[in-house]
Amino acid sequence: MLLKNTWNELVKILAKPRSYIGFGALTLLIGIILLAMKADGKSFISFVTASFEQTLSFNGEILNGNLMAFVILQMLIIHVPLLVALVTGDLVSGEAAMGTLRMMATKPISRSAILGSKLLAGAIYTFLLTLWMAFMAYGVGQWMFGVGDLIVLNSDGLVVLPADDIMWRYFYGFGLAFLSLLAVATMSICFSVFSDNSIGPIVSTMAVIILFTIIGSLDVASFVSIQPFLLTTHMASWRSLFEMPVPVDDILSSIYILLFHIIAFAGIAFWRFNKKDINT
Protein backbone atom coordinates (compact mmCIF):
# COMPACT_ATOMS: atom_id res chain seq x y z
CA MET A 1 0.00 0.00 0.00
CA LEU A 2 2.94 2.33 0.79
CA LEU A 3 4.41 1.92 -2.70
CA LYS A 4 1.03 2.14 -4.41
CA ASN A 5 0.30 5.41 -2.66
CA THR A 6 3.82 6.71 -3.33
CA TRP A 7 3.06 6.21 -7.00
CA ASN A 8 -0.21 8.11 -6.47
CA GLU A 9 1.68 10.92 -4.79
CA LEU A 10 4.12 11.16 -7.68
CA VAL A 11 1.23 11.26 -10.17
CA LYS A 12 -0.28 14.15 -8.19
CA ILE A 13 3.04 16.01 -7.97
CA LEU A 14 3.57 15.60 -11.71
CA ALA A 15 0.05 16.86 -12.46
CA LYS A 16 0.38 20.02 -10.34
CA PRO A 17 1.66 23.09 -12.20
CA ARG A 18 3.46 24.34 -9.08
CA SER A 19 5.77 21.31 -9.21
CA TYR A 20 7.38 22.75 -12.32
CA ILE A 21 8.05 26.17 -10.79
CA GLY A 22 11.22 24.83 -9.14
CA PHE A 23 12.57 23.35 -12.37
CA GLY A 24 11.62 26.48 -14.30
CA ALA A 25 13.15 28.81 -11.72
CA LEU A 26 16.40 26.80 -11.59
CA THR A 27 16.64 26.75 -15.38
CA LEU A 28 16.04 30.49 -15.53
CA LEU A 29 18.36 31.45 -12.67
CA ILE A 30 21.23 29.17 -13.66
CA GLY A 31 20.71 30.07 -17.33
CA ILE A 32 20.95 33.80 -16.53
CA ILE A 33 24.09 33.27 -14.40
CA LEU A 34 25.78 31.16 -17.08
CA LEU A 35 24.92 33.59 -19.89
CA ALA A 36 25.99 36.60 -17.84
CA MET A 37 29.30 34.94 -17.01
CA LYS A 38 29.77 33.95 -20.64
CA ALA A 39 29.33 37.59 -21.62
CA ASP A 40 31.22 39.39 -18.81
CA GLY A 41 32.82 36.59 -16.80
CA LYS A 42 36.42 37.40 -17.71
CA SER A 43 36.27 40.96 -16.42
CA PHE A 44 34.51 39.70 -13.30
CA ILE A 45 37.22 37.10 -12.69
CA SER A 46 40.07 39.52 -13.30
CA PHE A 47 38.47 41.87 -10.78
CA VAL A 48 38.47 39.06 -8.19
CA THR A 49 42.02 37.85 -9.00
CA ALA A 50 43.54 41.33 -9.29
CA SER A 51 44.60 41.33 -5.63
CA PHE A 52 46.55 38.07 -6.13
CA GLU A 53 48.26 38.93 -9.38
CA GLN A 54 51.32 40.48 -7.72
CA THR A 55 52.09 37.26 -5.84
CA LEU A 56 50.62 34.61 -8.15
CA SER A 57 50.52 34.08 -11.85
CA PHE A 58 47.45 32.38 -13.28
CA ASN A 59 47.90 30.15 -16.30
CA GLY A 60 45.00 28.52 -18.14
CA GLU A 61 41.28 29.25 -17.99
CA ILE A 62 40.14 30.11 -14.48
CA LEU A 63 36.58 30.72 -15.72
CA ASN A 64 35.55 27.16 -16.45
CA GLY A 65 32.64 24.79 -15.84
CA ASN A 66 33.98 23.67 -12.46
CA LEU A 67 34.13 27.23 -11.15
CA MET A 68 30.65 27.94 -12.52
CA ALA A 69 29.17 24.93 -10.70
CA PHE A 70 30.83 26.09 -7.47
CA VAL A 71 29.54 29.66 -7.82
CA ILE A 72 26.01 28.49 -8.67
CA LEU A 73 25.80 25.97 -5.85
CA GLN A 74 26.99 28.60 -3.38
CA MET A 75 24.48 31.15 -4.66
CA LEU A 76 21.45 28.88 -4.78
CA ILE A 77 21.74 26.51 -1.81
CA ILE A 78 19.96 29.00 0.46
CA HIS A 79 17.24 29.79 -2.12
CA VAL A 80 16.40 26.33 -3.40
CA PRO A 81 14.68 25.38 -0.09
CA LEU A 82 11.86 27.76 -1.07
CA LEU A 83 11.39 25.84 -4.31
CA VAL A 84 11.37 22.55 -2.42
CA ALA A 85 8.98 23.79 0.28
CA LEU A 86 6.62 25.11 -2.39
CA VAL A 87 5.80 21.51 -3.24
CA THR A 88 6.53 19.53 -0.06
CA GLY A 89 4.88 22.06 2.29
CA ASP A 90 1.65 21.52 0.40
CA LEU A 91 1.65 17.72 0.44
CA VAL A 92 -0.53 17.26 3.54
CA SER A 93 -2.04 20.67 4.23
CA GLY A 94 -2.97 21.24 0.57
CA GLU A 95 -4.95 18.01 0.62
CA ALA A 96 -6.54 18.92 3.94
CA ALA A 97 -7.63 22.26 2.47
CA MET A 98 -8.93 20.63 -0.70
CA GLY A 99 -10.82 17.91 1.22
CA THR A 100 -9.02 15.12 -0.60
CA LEU A 101 -7.22 14.04 2.58
CA ARG A 102 -10.66 13.08 3.91
CA MET A 103 -11.39 11.04 0.79
CA MET A 104 -8.04 9.29 1.09
CA ALA A 105 -8.32 8.62 4.82
CA THR A 106 -11.63 6.78 4.38
CA LYS A 107 -9.82 4.17 2.29
CA PRO A 108 -8.15 1.11 3.84
CA ILE A 109 -4.71 2.66 4.00
CA SER A 110 -3.06 3.43 7.33
CA ARG A 111 -2.23 6.97 8.34
CA SER A 112 1.45 5.97 8.53
CA ALA A 113 1.34 4.69 4.96
CA ILE A 114 -0.32 7.94 3.78
CA LEU A 115 2.36 10.08 5.41
CA GLY A 116 5.18 7.67 4.57
CA SER A 117 4.24 7.80 0.90
CA LYS A 118 4.16 11.59 0.99
CA LEU A 119 7.62 11.67 2.57
CA LEU A 120 8.93 9.25 -0.06
CA ALA A 121 7.38 11.23 -2.91
CA GLY A 122 8.73 14.47 -1.39
CA ALA A 123 12.21 12.90 -1.21
CA ILE A 124 11.99 11.78 -4.86
CA TYR A 125 10.89 15.27 -5.92
CA THR A 126 13.75 16.83 -3.92
CA PHE A 127 16.20 14.39 -5.50
CA LEU A 128 15.00 15.24 -9.02
CA LEU A 129 15.26 18.96 -8.28
CA THR A 130 18.83 18.49 -6.96
CA LEU A 131 19.64 16.39 -10.01
CA TRP A 132 18.33 19.15 -12.29
CA MET A 133 20.40 21.73 -10.39
CA ALA A 134 23.47 19.50 -10.85
CA PHE A 135 22.74 19.04 -14.53
CA MET A 136 22.27 22.76 -15.13
CA ALA A 137 25.17 23.94 -12.96
CA TYR A 138 27.73 21.22 -13.65
CA GLY A 139 26.62 19.67 -16.95
CA VAL A 140 25.59 22.79 -18.85
CA GLY A 141 28.41 24.74 -17.13
CA GLN A 142 31.02 22.28 -18.45
CA TRP A 143 29.42 22.39 -21.90
CA MET A 144 29.51 26.19 -22.04
CA PHE A 145 32.80 26.88 -20.27
CA GLY A 146 34.80 23.70 -20.64
CA VAL A 147 36.82 21.79 -18.02
CA GLY A 148 39.66 23.22 -15.97
CA ASP A 149 41.30 23.46 -12.56
CA LEU A 150 39.15 24.89 -9.82
CA ILE A 151 40.40 27.80 -7.74
CA VAL A 152 38.44 28.24 -4.55
CA LEU A 153 38.83 31.00 -2.01
CA ASN A 154 38.04 29.83 1.51
CA SER A 155 38.90 30.86 5.07
CA ASP A 156 42.41 29.33 4.78
CA GLY A 157 43.19 31.11 1.52
CA LEU A 158 43.26 29.97 -2.09
CA VAL A 159 42.86 26.27 -2.85
CA VAL A 160 43.71 25.02 -6.31
CA LEU A 161 42.11 21.72 -7.25
CA PRO A 162 43.27 19.89 -10.38
CA ALA A 163 40.59 19.24 -13.00
CA ASP A 164 40.86 15.46 -12.65
CA ASP A 165 40.33 15.65 -8.89
CA ILE A 166 37.02 17.52 -8.95
CA MET A 167 34.21 15.36 -10.30
CA TRP A 168 33.96 13.15 -7.21
CA ARG A 169 33.81 16.27 -5.04
CA TYR A 170 30.76 17.50 -6.95
CA PHE A 171 29.19 14.05 -6.79
CA TYR A 172 29.36 14.10 -2.99
CA GLY A 173 28.71 17.86 -2.92
CA PHE A 174 25.38 17.50 -4.67
CA GLY A 175 24.70 14.49 -2.43
CA LEU A 176 25.17 16.71 0.62
CA ALA A 177 23.02 19.40 -1.00
CA PHE A 178 20.31 16.76 -1.48
CA LEU A 179 20.55 15.75 2.18
CA SER A 180 20.22 19.42 3.22
CA LEU A 181 17.21 19.90 0.97
CA LEU A 182 15.70 16.65 2.22
CA ALA A 183 15.93 18.01 5.76
CA VAL A 184 14.09 21.13 4.56
CA ALA A 185 11.51 18.99 2.75
CA THR A 186 10.89 16.88 5.88
CA MET A 187 10.57 20.03 7.98
CA SER A 188 7.99 21.50 5.61
CA ILE A 189 6.01 18.21 5.55
CA CYS A 190 6.11 18.21 9.34
CA PHE A 191 4.70 21.77 9.39
CA SER A 192 2.19 20.70 6.76
CA VAL A 193 0.78 18.03 9.11
CA PHE A 194 -0.07 20.73 11.66
CA SER A 195 -1.85 22.95 9.17
CA ASP A 196 -5.01 22.86 7.10
CA ASN A 197 -3.95 25.48 4.55
CA SER A 198 -1.27 25.45 1.86
CA ILE A 199 0.50 28.72 2.54
CA GLY A 200 1.24 28.35 6.27
CA PRO A 201 3.79 25.51 6.07
CA ILE A 202 5.63 27.07 3.09
CA VAL A 203 5.93 30.46 4.81
CA SER A 204 6.87 28.81 8.13
CA THR A 205 9.62 26.78 6.46
CA MET A 206 11.13 29.86 4.86
CA ALA A 207 10.78 31.80 8.12
CA VAL A 208 12.76 29.09 9.94
CA ILE A 209 15.46 29.05 7.22
CA ILE A 210 15.80 32.84 7.37
CA LEU A 211 15.81 32.89 11.18
CA PHE A 212 18.43 30.11 11.40
CA THR A 213 20.55 31.84 8.74
CA ILE A 214 20.49 35.08 10.73
CA ILE A 215 21.33 33.28 13.99
CA GLY A 216 24.09 31.40 12.17
CA SER A 217 25.71 34.59 10.90
CA LEU A 218 25.72 36.53 14.18
CA ASP A 219 28.70 36.04 16.46
CA VAL A 220 26.75 36.57 19.67
CA ALA A 221 27.85 34.32 22.53
CA SER A 222 24.39 32.81 23.13
CA PHE A 223 23.98 32.12 19.41
CA VAL A 224 27.44 30.64 18.95
CA SER A 225 26.58 27.74 21.27
CA ILE A 226 23.55 26.71 19.19
CA GLN A 227 25.01 27.39 15.74
CA PRO A 228 26.56 23.89 15.36
CA PHE A 229 23.11 22.33 15.73
CA LEU A 230 21.26 24.51 13.26
CA LEU A 231 20.08 23.00 10.00
CA THR A 232 21.28 25.99 8.00
CA THR A 233 24.84 25.71 9.38
CA HIS A 234 25.14 22.31 7.72
CA MET A 235 23.51 23.33 4.46
CA ALA A 236 26.88 24.80 3.49
CA SER A 237 28.83 21.69 4.50
CA TRP A 238 29.26 20.71 0.83
CA ARG A 239 31.92 23.45 0.66
CA SER A 240 34.18 21.37 2.90
CA LEU A 241 34.56 18.91 0.03
CA PHE A 242 36.54 21.58 -1.82
CA GLU A 243 39.17 21.94 0.91
CA MET A 244 42.60 20.32 0.99
CA PRO A 245 42.67 17.99 2.82
CA VAL A 246 38.97 17.21 3.00
CA PRO A 247 37.79 17.48 6.65
CA VAL A 248 36.00 14.13 6.68
CA ASP A 249 35.04 14.32 10.37
CA ASP A 250 33.36 17.70 9.92
CA ILE A 251 31.45 16.40 6.92
CA LEU A 252 30.36 13.26 8.77
CA SER A 253 29.27 15.39 11.70
CA SER A 254 27.15 17.50 9.31
CA ILE A 255 25.63 14.36 7.79
CA TYR A 256 24.67 13.06 11.27
CA ILE A 257 23.11 16.37 12.24
CA LEU A 258 21.15 16.58 8.97
CA LEU A 259 19.99 12.98 9.41
CA PHE A 260 18.97 13.77 12.98
CA HIS A 261 16.85 16.68 11.69
CA ILE A 262 15.24 14.44 9.07
CA ILE A 263 14.42 11.70 11.59
CA ALA A 264 13.18 14.18 14.20
CA PHE A 265 10.90 16.07 11.80
CA ALA A 266 9.59 12.81 10.31
CA GLY A 267 9.00 11.37 13.80
CA ILE A 268 7.02 14.43 14.91
CA ALA A 269 5.04 14.34 11.66
CA PHE A 270 4.12 10.63 12.11
CA TRP A 271 3.17 11.15 15.74
CA ARG A 272 0.93 14.10 14.91
CA PHE A 273 -0.58 12.71 11.71
CA ASN A 274 -1.62 9.44 13.37
CA LYS A 275 -3.54 11.42 15.99
CA LYS A 276 -4.85 14.12 13.69
CA ASP A 277 -8.60 14.62 13.47
CA ILE A 278 -9.52 15.14 9.85
CA ASN A 279 -12.26 17.73 10.05
CA THR A 280 -11.86 19.43 6.69
Added chain:
Amino acid sequence: MSSNVVSVKNLKKSFKGFEAVKDVSFTVQKNDVFGFLGPNGAGKSTSLRCMLSLIQADAGQIKLFDQDLQRNRSNVLSKIGSIIEKPDFYKYLSAFKNLELLARISGSSVSKSELYDILEFVGLQGREKHKFRTFSHGMKQRLGIAQALMHNPELIILDEPTTGLDPQGIVDIRNLILKLSKEQGKTVILSSHQLAEIELIANRMVIINKGKTIIEGSVNELLNSSNMVVKFQLDDTGRGEKLLAKDFGDIRKLNFSEDELTFEIEKMRIADVVECFVKNNLRIYSVEQKRKLEDYFIKMIEE
Protein backbone atom coordinates in the same frame (compact mmCIF):
# COMPACT_ATOMS: atom_id res chain seq x y z
CA MET B 1 -22.47 -13.71 14.68
CA SER B 2 -25.10 -10.96 14.72
CA SER B 3 -26.62 -9.47 11.58
CA ASN B 4 -25.49 -6.01 12.66
CA VAL B 5 -23.34 -4.34 10.07
CA VAL B 6 -22.83 -1.33 12.30
CA SER B 7 -23.04 -1.14 16.05
CA VAL B 8 -22.28 2.16 17.72
CA LYS B 9 -22.52 2.38 21.51
CA ASN B 10 -22.28 5.45 23.73
CA LEU B 11 -20.13 7.41 21.32
CA LYS B 12 -18.56 10.59 22.68
CA LYS B 13 -16.42 13.22 21.01
CA SER B 14 -15.38 16.71 22.13
CA PHE B 15 -13.52 19.44 20.30
CA LYS B 16 -11.63 21.81 22.59
CA GLY B 17 -14.18 21.48 25.37
CA PHE B 18 -17.24 21.47 23.10
CA GLU B 19 -19.13 18.17 23.26
CA ALA B 20 -20.12 17.55 19.64
CA VAL B 21 -21.28 14.00 20.39
CA LYS B 22 -22.40 13.19 23.94
CA ASP B 23 -24.07 9.81 23.73
CA VAL B 24 -24.88 8.36 20.35
CA SER B 25 -25.88 4.71 19.95
CA PHE B 26 -27.49 2.90 17.05
CA THR B 27 -27.30 -0.31 15.07
CA VAL B 28 -27.61 -0.90 11.36
CA GLN B 29 -28.56 -4.32 10.08
CA LYS B 30 -27.61 -6.02 6.86
CA ASN B 31 -29.56 -4.75 3.86
CA ASP B 32 -30.96 -1.75 5.77
CA VAL B 33 -31.42 1.61 4.15
CA PHE B 34 -30.79 3.47 7.35
CA GLY B 35 -31.82 7.09 7.76
CA PHE B 36 -29.45 9.14 9.92
CA LEU B 37 -31.36 12.24 10.93
CA GLY B 38 -30.73 15.29 13.01
CA PRO B 39 -30.76 19.07 12.75
CA ASN B 40 -27.63 21.02 11.85
CA GLY B 41 -24.99 20.62 14.55
CA ALA B 42 -26.66 17.53 16.01
CA GLY B 43 -23.46 15.51 15.65
CA LYS B 44 -24.30 13.49 12.54
CA SER B 45 -21.15 14.23 10.58
CA THR B 46 -18.96 13.85 13.68
CA SER B 47 -20.49 10.42 14.34
CA LEU B 48 -19.98 9.36 10.72
CA ARG B 49 -16.39 10.65 10.80
CA CYS B 50 -15.76 8.55 13.92
CA MET B 51 -17.18 5.51 12.11
CA LEU B 52 -14.69 6.01 9.30
CA SER B 53 -11.80 6.75 11.68
CA LEU B 54 -11.37 10.24 10.29
CA ILE B 55 -11.54 11.41 13.88
CA GLN B 56 -10.94 9.47 17.06
CA ALA B 57 -13.82 9.11 19.48
CA ASP B 58 -13.13 10.05 23.10
CA ALA B 59 -15.26 7.16 24.36
CA GLY B 60 -17.69 4.54 23.15
CA GLN B 61 -17.53 1.50 20.96
CA ILE B 62 -17.76 1.25 17.18
CA LYS B 63 -18.11 -2.18 15.63
CA LEU B 64 -18.38 -2.63 11.90
CA PHE B 65 -19.08 -6.09 10.48
CA ASP B 66 -18.71 -7.36 14.08
CA GLN B 67 -15.13 -6.11 14.19
CA ASP B 68 -13.65 -3.39 16.33
CA LEU B 69 -12.88 -0.41 14.12
CA GLN B 70 -9.61 0.52 15.80
CA ARG B 71 -8.18 -3.01 15.72
CA ASN B 72 -9.31 -3.95 12.21
CA ARG B 73 -9.35 -0.57 10.51
CA SER B 74 -8.02 -1.60 7.10
CA ASN B 75 -10.14 -4.73 6.83
CA VAL B 76 -13.28 -2.84 7.87
CA LEU B 77 -12.70 0.17 5.61
CA SER B 78 -12.13 -2.06 2.58
CA LYS B 79 -15.82 -3.07 2.89
CA ILE B 80 -17.10 0.51 3.07
CA GLY B 81 -17.75 3.10 0.40
CA SER B 82 -18.53 6.60 1.57
CA ILE B 83 -19.10 10.23 0.83
CA ILE B 84 -18.66 12.44 3.85
CA GLU B 85 -19.88 16.06 3.64
CA LYS B 86 -19.12 16.54 -0.04
CA PRO B 87 -17.10 14.73 -2.66
CA ASP B 88 -13.71 16.42 -3.01
CA PHE B 89 -11.29 15.34 -5.69
CA TYR B 90 -8.09 16.60 -7.27
CA LYS B 91 -9.21 19.53 -9.40
CA TYR B 92 -6.27 19.22 -11.75
CA LEU B 93 -6.96 15.56 -12.58
CA SER B 94 -9.62 13.99 -14.79
CA ALA B 95 -12.57 12.04 -13.42
CA PHE B 96 -10.98 8.78 -14.50
CA LYS B 97 -7.57 9.62 -13.05
CA ASN B 98 -9.18 10.60 -9.74
CA LEU B 99 -10.96 7.26 -9.55
CA GLU B 100 -7.82 5.41 -10.59
CA LEU B 101 -5.83 6.97 -7.72
CA LEU B 102 -8.46 6.10 -5.13
CA ALA B 103 -8.99 2.61 -6.59
CA ARG B 104 -5.29 1.91 -6.09
CA ILE B 105 -5.72 2.33 -2.31
CA SER B 106 -9.23 0.87 -2.04
CA GLY B 107 -8.01 -2.52 -0.89
CA SER B 108 -9.48 -4.31 -3.92
CA SER B 109 -8.26 -4.82 -7.42
CA VAL B 110 -10.35 -2.57 -9.66
CA SER B 111 -9.62 -2.82 -13.37
CA LYS B 112 -9.73 0.11 -15.80
CA SER B 113 -12.78 -1.36 -17.54
CA GLU B 114 -14.55 -1.58 -14.17
CA LEU B 115 -13.78 2.09 -13.59
CA TYR B 116 -15.28 2.98 -16.98
CA ASP B 117 -18.31 0.83 -16.10
CA ILE B 118 -18.87 2.58 -12.79
CA LEU B 119 -18.55 5.98 -14.47
CA GLU B 120 -21.19 4.88 -16.94
CA PHE B 121 -23.35 3.55 -14.08
CA VAL B 122 -23.44 7.00 -12.45
CA GLY B 123 -24.07 8.72 -15.77
CA LEU B 124 -20.63 10.20 -16.40
CA GLN B 125 -19.86 8.38 -19.63
CA GLY B 126 -18.18 10.70 -22.10
CA ARG B 127 -16.81 12.87 -19.28
CA GLU B 128 -14.11 10.46 -18.10
CA LYS B 129 -11.24 12.55 -19.42
CA HIS B 130 -12.62 15.89 -18.29
CA LYS B 131 -10.88 17.66 -15.41
CA PHE B 132 -12.76 17.62 -12.09
CA ARG B 133 -12.63 21.42 -11.93
CA THR B 134 -14.94 21.61 -14.95
CA PHE B 135 -17.65 19.49 -13.31
CA SER B 136 -21.03 20.83 -12.14
CA HIS B 137 -22.19 20.14 -8.60
CA GLY B 138 -24.37 17.25 -9.75
CA MET B 139 -21.49 15.68 -11.67
CA LYS B 140 -19.24 15.98 -8.63
CA GLN B 141 -21.85 14.14 -6.55
CA ARG B 142 -22.06 11.42 -9.18
CA LEU B 143 -18.29 11.04 -9.20
CA GLY B 144 -18.40 10.87 -5.40
CA ILE B 145 -20.89 8.03 -5.63
CA ALA B 146 -18.72 6.32 -8.25
CA GLN B 147 -15.71 6.34 -5.90
CA ALA B 148 -17.91 5.03 -3.08
CA LEU B 149 -19.10 2.11 -5.22
CA MET B 150 -16.06 1.28 -7.35
CA HIS B 151 -14.65 -1.42 -5.05
CA ASN B 152 -18.05 -3.13 -4.57
CA PRO B 153 -18.40 -2.33 -0.84
CA GLU B 154 -20.90 -4.02 1.46
CA LEU B 155 -21.75 -0.85 3.35
CA ILE B 156 -22.30 2.53 1.73
CA ILE B 157 -22.32 5.69 3.83
CA LEU B 158 -23.77 8.73 2.12
CA ASP B 159 -23.72 12.04 3.95
CA GLU B 160 -26.19 14.47 2.36
CA PRO B 161 -25.83 12.97 -1.13
CA THR B 162 -28.62 15.05 -2.66
CA THR B 163 -27.49 18.47 -1.39
CA GLY B 164 -27.48 20.97 -4.23
CA LEU B 165 -28.87 18.56 -6.80
CA ASP B 166 -31.69 19.46 -9.18
CA PRO B 167 -34.99 17.53 -8.88
CA GLN B 168 -33.97 15.03 -11.55
CA GLY B 169 -30.63 14.49 -9.79
CA ILE B 170 -32.44 13.83 -6.50
CA VAL B 171 -34.71 11.26 -8.16
CA ASP B 172 -31.68 9.62 -9.81
CA ILE B 173 -29.83 9.31 -6.50
CA ARG B 174 -32.96 7.98 -4.80
CA ASN B 175 -33.42 5.33 -7.48
CA LEU B 176 -29.74 4.47 -7.30
CA ILE B 177 -29.91 3.89 -3.54
CA LEU B 178 -33.02 1.72 -3.92
CA LYS B 179 -31.31 -0.23 -6.68
CA LEU B 180 -28.20 -0.78 -4.56
CA SER B 181 -30.29 -1.98 -1.65
CA LYS B 182 -32.87 -4.11 -3.46
CA GLU B 183 -30.89 -5.50 -6.39
CA GLN B 184 -27.39 -5.70 -4.96
CA GLY B 185 -28.20 -6.26 -1.29
CA LYS B 186 -26.06 -3.37 -0.08
CA THR B 187 -26.48 -1.79 3.31
CA VAL B 188 -26.85 1.98 3.06
CA ILE B 189 -26.56 4.65 5.74
CA LEU B 190 -28.11 7.84 4.51
CA SER B 191 -27.67 11.08 6.36
CA SER B 192 -29.93 13.73 4.94
CA HIS B 193 -31.91 16.86 5.63
CA GLN B 194 -34.34 15.77 2.92
CA LEU B 195 -36.82 14.13 5.25
CA ALA B 196 -39.13 13.20 2.38
CA GLU B 197 -36.24 11.27 0.84
CA ILE B 198 -35.63 9.34 4.04
CA GLU B 199 -39.32 8.60 4.40
CA LEU B 200 -39.47 7.29 0.86
CA ILE B 201 -36.44 5.02 0.90
CA ALA B 202 -35.31 4.23 4.45
CA ASN B 203 -36.62 1.19 6.33
CA ARG B 204 -34.93 2.10 9.63
CA MET B 205 -33.72 5.35 11.11
CA VAL B 206 -32.19 7.11 14.05
CA ILE B 207 -32.77 10.70 15.09
CA ILE B 208 -30.02 12.45 16.99
CA ASN B 209 -30.08 15.90 18.53
CA LYS B 210 -27.55 17.86 20.57
CA GLY B 211 -25.14 14.95 20.36
CA LYS B 212 -27.53 12.35 21.73
CA THR B 213 -29.66 9.60 20.24
CA ILE B 214 -33.30 10.59 20.57
CA ILE B 215 -34.94 7.57 19.00
CA GLU B 216 -34.10 4.64 16.78
CA GLY B 217 -36.26 2.08 15.03
CA SER B 218 -38.22 1.02 12.01
CA VAL B 219 -39.51 3.96 9.96
CA ASN B 220 -42.95 2.35 9.63
CA GLU B 221 -43.25 1.66 13.33
CA LEU B 222 -42.00 5.07 14.40
CA LEU B 223 -44.30 6.88 12.01
CA ASN B 224 -47.18 4.49 12.66
CA SER B 225 -47.88 3.78 9.02
CA SER B 226 -51.54 2.93 9.58
CA ASN B 227 -52.07 6.64 10.27
CA MET B 228 -51.70 9.53 7.87
CA VAL B 229 -51.35 13.26 8.23
CA VAL B 230 -53.86 15.11 5.99
CA LYS B 231 -54.48 18.75 5.32
CA PHE B 232 -58.00 19.89 4.37
CA GLN B 233 -58.77 23.29 2.87
CA LEU B 234 -62.47 24.10 3.26
CA ASP B 235 -64.80 27.04 2.69
CA ASP B 236 -65.59 27.11 6.43
CA THR B 237 -62.86 25.64 8.60
CA GLY B 238 -64.66 26.65 11.81
CA ARG B 239 -67.65 24.43 10.99
CA GLY B 240 -65.30 21.72 9.78
CA GLU B 241 -63.48 21.78 13.14
CA LYS B 242 -66.78 21.37 15.00
CA LEU B 243 -67.76 18.41 12.81
CA LEU B 244 -64.41 16.77 13.44
CA ALA B 245 -64.76 17.30 17.18
CA LYS B 246 -68.22 15.77 17.15
CA ASP B 247 -67.69 12.74 14.88
CA PHE B 248 -63.91 12.15 14.98
CA GLY B 249 -62.92 13.06 18.51
CA ASP B 250 -59.90 10.75 18.59
CA ILE B 251 -57.93 12.40 15.78
CA ARG B 252 -54.61 14.06 16.61
CA LYS B 253 -54.89 17.78 15.81
CA LEU B 254 -51.77 19.27 14.29
CA ASN B 255 -52.76 22.61 12.82
CA PHE B 256 -56.27 24.04 12.93
CA SER B 257 -56.41 27.55 11.46
CA GLU B 258 -58.62 29.73 9.27
CA ASP B 259 -56.92 28.36 6.18
CA GLU B 260 -56.51 24.68 6.94
CA LEU B 261 -57.25 21.75 9.16
CA THR B 262 -54.28 19.42 9.49
CA PHE B 263 -54.59 16.31 11.59
CA GLU B 264 -53.42 12.72 11.91
CA ILE B 265 -56.01 10.03 11.32
CA GLU B 266 -56.23 6.37 10.42
CA LYS B 267 -55.84 5.91 6.69
CA MET B 268 -59.14 4.01 6.43
CA ARG B 269 -61.12 6.87 7.95
CA ILE B 270 -60.11 9.66 5.57
CA ALA B 271 -62.99 8.76 3.24
CA ASP B 272 -65.39 9.03 6.22
CA VAL B 273 -64.17 12.55 6.95
CA VAL B 274 -64.67 13.56 3.31
CA GLU B 275 -68.17 12.04 3.32
CA CYS B 276 -69.01 13.86 6.56
CA PHE B 277 -67.91 17.23 5.15
CA VAL B 278 -69.82 16.70 1.89
CA LYS B 279 -72.99 15.61 3.69
CA ASN B 280 -72.85 18.77 5.78
CA ASN B 281 -72.50 20.94 2.66
CA LEU B 282 -68.91 21.96 3.27
CA ARG B 283 -66.98 22.74 0.10
CA ILE B 284 -63.64 20.92 0.01
CA TYR B 285 -61.00 22.87 -1.94
CA SER B 286 -58.22 20.38 -1.42
CA VAL B 287 -57.15 17.28 0.51
CA GLU B 288 -53.43 16.84 0.76
CA GLN B 289 -51.35 14.10 2.32
CA LYS B 290 -48.50 15.55 4.35
CA ARG B 291 -45.20 13.88 5.05
CA LYS B 292 -45.31 12.56 8.56
CA LEU B 293 -41.60 12.40 9.11
CA GLU B 294 -41.31 16.16 9.03
CA ASP B 295 -43.80 16.56 11.90
CA TYR B 296 -42.35 13.59 13.72
CA PHE B 297 -38.84 14.93 13.37
CA ILE B 298 -39.77 18.38 14.65
CA LYS B 299 -41.73 16.86 17.54
CA MET B 300 -38.77 14.66 18.49
CA ILE B 301 -36.15 17.35 18.48
CA GLU B 302 -38.40 19.78 20.37
CA GLU B 303 -39.08 17.31 23.19
